[in-house]
Amino acid sequence: MTITSPTTQGRPAAGAAGAGKTVALFSTCANDVMFPQAPMATTQLLERLGCRVVFPKKQTCCGQPLVNTGYYDETVPIVRNFAETFAEYDYVVAPSGSCVGAVRHQHQMLADHAGDAGLRRVVDGVVARTYDISEFLIDVLGVEDVGAYFPHVVTYHPTCHSMRVAHVGDRPMRLLQAVRGITIRDLPDADRCCGFGGTFSLKNPDVSVAMAADKARNVASTGAEYLVAGDNLCLLNISGVLRRQHSGILPIHIAEVLASTEEAS
Amino acid sequence: MSKATQVPVRRAGHTDLESTRRTPAPPAGDLIDSPRFPVQAKVELGNPVQRKNLHHAMTTIRAKRTKVAAELDNWEDLRLAGEAIKNRTLRHLDQYLVQLEESLTAAGTTVHWARDAQEANAIIVGLVNEALGDAEGDAREVVKVKSMATQEIDMNEALEEAGIAAWETDLAELIVQLGHDRPSHILVPAIHRNRSEVREIFLEEMGRYGRPAPEGLDTEPANLAGAARLHLREKFLRAKVAISGANFAVAETGTLVVVESEGNGRMCLTLAETLISVVGIEKVLPTVEDLEVFLQLLPRSSTGERMNPYTSLWTGPTAGDGPQTMHVVLIDNGRTKVLSDPKGREALRCIRCSACINVCPVYEKVGGHAYGSVYPGPIGSVLTPQLRGVTSPVDASLPYASTLCGACFDVCPVRIPLPDLLVHMRHKVVEGKKAKAEADGLKGLLHPHAEPAIMKATAQVLSSPKLWAAATAAGSLGGKALKGRVAKFGPLPWPLSKWTNARDVPIPPTESFRAWYARTHHEDGSLK
Structure with a gap:
């Protein structure tokens, strides 16, 4: 299957689907250092759609490299930092299905591993509000056509x-x-x-x-x-x-x- | 003592034709002493014929499974039911096992319990000797239906040591046995062989152990199967004792179930005078009705068939028909240890269908021999280190033999969370490493305990916003220093060579994302 979208002009722009929404961007550690273009693009895209994009500076990593190698105890402080950094935001958005998957699938397990019910409560809240960029665009902003042009x-x-x-x-x-x-x-x-x-x-x-x-x-x-x-x-x-x-x-x-x-x- | 006599006869290897062995000798050494997974994987990767065979076979079997699983609109419900039935059974395993023993006994089957491989083999050798009486020479033999439990306890070799020949009757198991080889897959044990190799093995070996292959045998699958049929037929008709496993054991009725494709199972289960079934204690199902779920899940998940050709159910001996003496040997062999781990026990739901193996991209590259385990692939990587422990080098490496891509969970008919269990087992390996590092004291700072130290240091940076911000700045400095000098990284020295031997790496950017954001945005998100 090959899909070629028409290059028609004048299609309605996605407009201000994100107006009034503040997004906390989780750049992910690898993107922060090695691939800044992805979180930059995420920022620009969300701003184009009307969102306010903030970057909580305390953020580091989701902890996946450590937990997936078997280092649970070492990952708990990383999970704690993530949860505390993003606890106050309605929307946490990352340009990474893998890092979002790790937050969603592993952070609760690690809070339980630490035996910290308080941390588990905070994690529960953050996990429910963490999105991959594709999920945030479609599920929260309700847009599929984001007004992009990429003739390649x-x-x-x-x-x-x-x-x-x-x-x-x-x-x-x-x-x-x-x-x-x-x-x-x-x-x-x-x-x-x-x-x-x-x-x-x-x-x-x-x-x-x-x-x-x-x-x-x-x-x-x-x-x-x-x-x-x-x-x-x-x-x-x-x-x-x-x-x-x-x-x-x-x-x-x-x-x-x-x-x-x-x-x- | 000369070097040659230090090697036990049973592991003499197939060049030693003067040994007193009755059956073809498998490769020397015990599986648990196999090299670490990455080491053997590299060897297997260097075998282009095997890679081609595996790619072809795995692609075919995956497509078949996908097709037949999609035919049922209640497939996900069946998976949930399979998970629930197995969970309930394992939760009350003590009761169901007692009930199974009572039902089997009432049906005229003698039940034996074995804690480990050694006990199981001693029981089996005793039962075979009793059944064979004063039989001598060629008559001291048994025929076998394919069974993972007997592989696990290395039963064939225990029988060989007792002077009893155990003949594999499944076509692929026969190829493996005659090839002085080990199975590389739990469902299709000779998957690593193509038909030219099978022809060679048959021509070379069949005559040494019974009826030779027909002269002029070609590589046509039907002719190869025909040769096996003739070779095996005389063994089926001669053997007084058969040994089977069981896919399921029904507690309510004392019924055993064997699911197979070739009819060799049916021959073993009906022609012998004595039938010995070796069954892992996790194979029990509460009722016959539960088979309704598993006889749909198993064939569709394993061979990609709606129903397998032969399903045999038997409930003790029937007067004048089939084996008149029946024994069941229920084996633990590490299973109660697995059951004691609330997370790890999920692996005991396994019905040995091999769907996870067939879908695993790592298995497809290296085949089963890389795993040093009777059970390869994702299930082997979580089950074997639980059954054997994580102390041997190969067992400690198995949980890492996966990219955690998750394809295995999606196809598992009893919804074993294989990626989670792989991570769980990695955690156990790490806990073992840390304990050893601590015990070793200062020595622990050096290789091979370097990983815990590196991970600890990494975690300290990643859990400290300040240290992490400094690290991002250092990365950008590196990028700035390299800018204009190098376009990309090519091959680099060890350990980076692990990554760069086959891949180029771009140089780091000159500005981290956080630096860009701080340059262009206020903290409240408004643009500067």
Whole structure:
């Protein structure tokens, strides 16, 4: 399936769907340091839709790299910091299905592991108000067409944790399909893992590379210019192989696609 | 003592044709002494034929499962029912096991209890010897239906040591046995072999252990199966004792159930005079009605069939028909230890369907031999370290043999939260490492205890907003220093080589997100 959206002018802009809403942006630690374009795009996109975007400076990380390696005790203070940092906000939004999945699926378990009922109460509240950008746009703001323009051929990799932990479903694809000028090519074996797996890529480097090579081959077979995903570390893994192979296919976070406009291009 | 005699006869390896073995010798060594997963995985990755075989087979079986699971509009309800029935059974396992023993006994089956592999094998050897009486030579043999429980206790080798030949009758198990090999999958044990390899094994080995393969045997699957059929037929007709496992054991009636595809099970279950069934204690189901759920879940999840070709149910001996003596050996072998962990016990719901293995992208790359475990894939990575403990190097590495992609949970017919259990087992491995580091004192600061120290330091940075802000600034400084000098990172020295051997890495940006935000926004979110 290839979808090409019409480049028609004058479609109604998403307008001020976010008017009156204050969003606390959780940039995620990896994006903060390594991929600032994704949270920048998220900020600009949400502001374009009328939201006020604040960045609570106390934020660090969701703790996933540690808990998924088996370090529970060490992760508890990270969970506490996350919960305290974001407790006062109605909407916590992150450009990462994986980090949102970790908050949603692991923070309560870790509060229980710490035996801290008070922390568990705070965590319960924050978890219920934490969204991946695709969920916030569709479920809270009620927009699918965010007024984006991206005249390129792309393929979309649904990252494992966005699908199977955060359960973002088809939201990212619906958002992409509404982008003007975009051509979306089906990615073969899209639902297969790219082999990143956090510390898996260091503990099992050979298997990780074998899996990444499969994914890169499938991406290259689409003939896309851009590989789009909602998680930058999966993109780093796949595009690392694509770059080594001089494929010319560029990784891009879905928030950057959605933030692109005709004026900006 | 010479080196050769230090190796036990049972592990002599197939080059030692002068040994007194009755059956083909499997590879030397015990599974628990296998190398760590990443080490053996690298070896397996280097086998292109196996990779091709696995990719082809796994892709086919996954597509079949997806199709037949989607046919039922109540599939998710069946999964929930399967989970609920197993949970209830495990919660009251003590009562159901006593009830099972009573029902089996009432039906004329003798029940034996075994705490571990050693006890189980001693019981089985005793029962086989009793059944064989003063039989000698070739007659000291048993035929087997494929059974994971007997694999787990290494029963074939225990029988071999007692001078009894145990013949595998499942086609794939036969290929593995004749190939001096180990199974690489719980459902399709010879999945790592293609038909040319099977033909070679049959031509080379069948004649040594019974009827030779027909001359001029080609690689046609039907002809290969035909050769196995002829080879096995004489064993079926000759053997006085058969050994089976059981997919389910019904407490209410004392009924055992074997689900299979080839009819070899039916032959074993009906032709022998004595039938010994080796059953893990978690196989019990309360009632016959519960089979309604599991006989839908199991074939669709495992072979991707609506119903498997042969489902055998039997309730004790029937006068004048089939085996007249029946024994059941109920084995614990670590299961009560698993049951004592409220989280880990979820793995005991497993019905050995292999859906999680078939969908696992890690398994597909390396196959079952990389796991050093009778149970490979996601279920093996959570079950084996619970059954055996996490003290051996391979057992401590298994919970990390996953990207936590979650595909396994989605297909599990009894909804075992495999990714959560993998993380749970990682936590247990870490607790073990920390305890060892503490016991080792200062030595613990050095490799191999480096990881807890690194993780502790990382956690200190990530739980301190100040330290983390400083780290982000340092990252940008690095980016600034590199800007214009390097476009990207290519191959880097160890340990970064683990990442960069096959991947390029972009240089860090010159400005972190938080720096950009502070430059462009006020704290209240308004633009500067």
